[in-house]
Amino acid sequence: MTDNHADRPAEPPKIWAVGGGKGGVGKSVLSTIFALWLARMGKRTIIVDVDLGGANVHTLLGIKNPPRTINDYITKKFPKLEDICIDTGVENLRLLSGASEILSLANLQFAQKVKIIQGLRQLNAEYVILDLGAGTSYNVLDFFLIAQRQIVMLTPQPISIQNSYAFVRNAVYRKLSRISSQKPGLLSIIKSAMDPKNELNVRTIKELFRVIRNDGGADVADFLKKELATIQPALVTNMIRNQKDKNAGNIIQLVSEKYLMIKPIDLGGIAYDYQLNSMVSGMTPLAETDPSNEAFAGMYDITTKLI
Numbered sequence: 072m073t074d075n076h077a078d079r080p081a082e083p084p085k086i087w088a089v090g091g092g093k094g095g096v097g098k099s100v101l102s103t104i105f106a107l108w109l110a111r112m113g114k115r116t117i118i119v120d121v122d123l124g125g126a127n128v129h130t131l132l133g134i135k136n137p138p139r140t141i142n143d144y145i146t147k148k149f150p151k152l153e154d155i156c157i158d159t160g161v162e163n164l165r166l167l168s169g170a171s172e173i174l175s176l177a178n179l180q181f182a183q184k185v186k187i188i189q190g191l192r193q194l195n196a197e198y199v200i201l202d203l204g205a206g207t208s209y210n211v212l213d214f215f216l217i218a219q220r221q222i223v224m225l226t227p228q229p230i231s232i233q234n235s236y237a238f239v240r241n242a243v244y245r246k247l248s249r250i251s252s253q254k255p256g257l258l259s260i261i262k263s264a265m266d267p268k269n270e271l272n273v274r275t276i277k278e279l280f281r282v283i284r285n286d287g288g289a290d291v292a293d294f295l296k297k298e299l300a301t302i303q304p305a306l307v308t309n310m311i312r313n314q315k316d317k318n319a320g321n322i323i324q325l326v327s328e329k330y331l332m333i334k335p336i337d338l339g340g341i342a343y344d345y346q347l348n349s350m351v352s353g354m355t356p357l358a359e360t361d362p363s364n365e366a367f368a369g370m371y372d373i374t375t376k377l378i
Contacts, residue, residue, distance in 0.1 A: 083192045083193070084117070084191075084192070084194050084195075084196045084197055084198055084199045085198050085199070085219050085220070086191060086192075086199045086201065086217060086218040086219055086220070087105065087198065087199070087201065087218055087219070087220040087222060087377065088203055088214055088215045088217070088218035088220070088221055088222065089105070089200065089201065089202055089203060089222045089224060090203040090211060090214075090215045090221075090222070090223060090224070090238060091203075091205070091223055091224040091225055091231075091234070091235055091238060092205075092206075092207075092225065092231060092233070092234020092235045092236075092237055092238045093205050093206060093231075093234050094205035095226075096224045096225055096226050096231055096235075096309055096310075097224060097309040097310065097341075098122075098202060098203065098205075098224045099120075099122070099127055099128055099202050100131065100347070100351060100357065101224060101307065101309060101341070101370060102118060102128065102200050102201075102202035103128055103132065103202070103357050104357060104360075104367060104370045105118075105200050105222075105370065105374055105377075106118035106164055106198075106200045107161065107164065107357065107358060107360075108370060108371050108374040109163075109164075109197075109200070109374060109378075110161055110162060110163035110164035111163075111362075112374075112378075113163060114163060114197045114198050115163050115195070115196045115197045115198070116163055116164050116165070116196055116197065116198045116199075116200065117156055117164075117165045117166070117167055117194055117196040117198075117199050117200070118132075118165075118166055118167070118199075118200045118202065119141075119166075119167040119199060119200065119202065120141075120166070120167070120168050120169035120202050121169060121187075121201050121202060121203050121204060121211075121214050122169055122202055122203065122204035122205070123141065123169045123179065123204065124204060125169075125204065125205075126140075126168055128166065128168065128169075128202050129166060129168045130354060131351070131356070131357050132159050132160075132161075132166060132356055132357065132358065133160070133355075133356030133358065134159065134166065134168075137157055137166065137168035138157060139154075139155035139156075139157060139168070140155065140168045140169060141155065141167065141168065141169055141187065143155050144186075144187070145183050145186070145187070151190060152167060152187070152190030152191065152193070152194055153190075153193065153194055153195055155167060155168075156194070159358075160358070161358050165196070167194075179210050184213060184214075188213070188217055191217070201214055201215075201218065203215060207237065207238050207241040207242075209245065212241060212242050212245040213249075215242055216242060216245065216246055216249075216302070220305060220377050221242070221302065221303065221304045221305065222304070222307060222377070223235055223238060223239060223304045223305070223306050223307070223323070223335070224307055224309055225306065225307075225308055225309070225319055225320070225323070226308065226309050226310045226319070227308060227310065227311060227312075227315070227316035227318075227319045231319075232319050232322055232323060235306075235323055236322075236323050236326055236327070239304055239323065239327055239331065239333075239335065240327075240330075240331060242302060242304070243276065243299065243302060243331050243333060244261065244264070244265045246298065246299065246301075246302060247261050247295060247298075247299075248261055248262065248265075250295065250298055251295075254291075256286075257283065257288065257291060260279070260283060261279070264278075264279045264282075274330070275329070275330045275331070275332075276299070276330065276331050276332040276333075277332055280292040280295065280296060280332075283295070296332065299331075299332060299333055300333075302333050303333065303334060303335065303336060304327075304333075304335040304336070305335070305336045305338050305377060306320035306323055306324060306335050306336065306337045306338060307320070307340065307341065307373060308320045308339070308340035308341070309340065309341045310341070310342075310343040311340040311341060311342050311343060312342075312343050316340065317339070317340050319340070320335075320337035320338070320340070321337050323335060323337075324336075324337045338373050338376055338377070339369075339372075339373065340369075341366050341369045341370060341373075342365050342366055342369060344364060344365055344366035344367075346360075346361075346364060347360065347364060347366050347367065
């Protein structure tokens with residue numbers, strides 16, 4: 072390794088978070104490939120396995136037993152997240168491993184989550200890639216929302232499209248809830264609107280803002296609208312097999328604009344690749360993937376778009 076990791080970063084790293092509706096869409100694989108491409112571009116990169124209940128990025132990088140994990144930071148064995156980063160054998164790429172064997176880490180306390188987020192912003196890297204856990208728990212959504220690049224992975228399957236839209240919707244309402252946490256009346260309205268069958272008959276964010284304005288909160292509604300502009304998910308469809316499959320991201324894009332008042336970016340898709348699937352099944356390190364591999368090369372194009 073030629074990098075001097077002891078130096079303090081000149082500025083906070085750019086954080087990319089990779090999330091989605093449920094497991095099985097390839098988040099960990101594609102998070103790892105994002106990190107590999109950034110490293111090959113000469114960007115000092117750290118990939119962080121935030122799937123704390125089922126960490127597996129270390130396996131995808133060919134590391135059997137990480138000597139240090141996020142648990143060592145939470146339990147104060149090390150004062151900084153920087154101290155538990157480990158080399159991956161790939162130039163410019165380090166790993167901050169989760170700890171799947173620690174059950175309590177899957178359900179972080181609020182203070183622990185804040186501690187990790189603060190540590191992420193102090194890492195000595197140009198790019199930090201967060202491989203999030205499955206689902207839409209508050210912890211997952213909060214890590215997603217701190218990122219400058221909020222990437223949502225999905226597959227063309229209808230249930231994946233549905234789950235991915237639910238992920239985006241929950242991220243929007245989580246953002247609104249966090250902003251409104253110190254205003255009980257407003258928070259009550261937002262929490263009510265989160266229920267699709269709410270008594271307020273609110274079905275869209277536009278209708279929610281109408282209710283807030285009618286309640287005398289015109290300035291508040293305008294402020295919340297501006298804050299929502301910070302949520303701009305980048306949609307990536309994995310395992311594409313035909314032309315029709317490429318429309319999956321566009322569906323979420325259109326529905327989100329209509330009902331959530333946000334504008335996701337559809338970055339396109341990644342072709343289903345038997346070779347890559349075999350490497351994962353055979354626990355072959357992804358760093359050994361041929362750069363000309365169709366799926367791997369497709370990820371290069373998406374990485375450059377995100378940069």
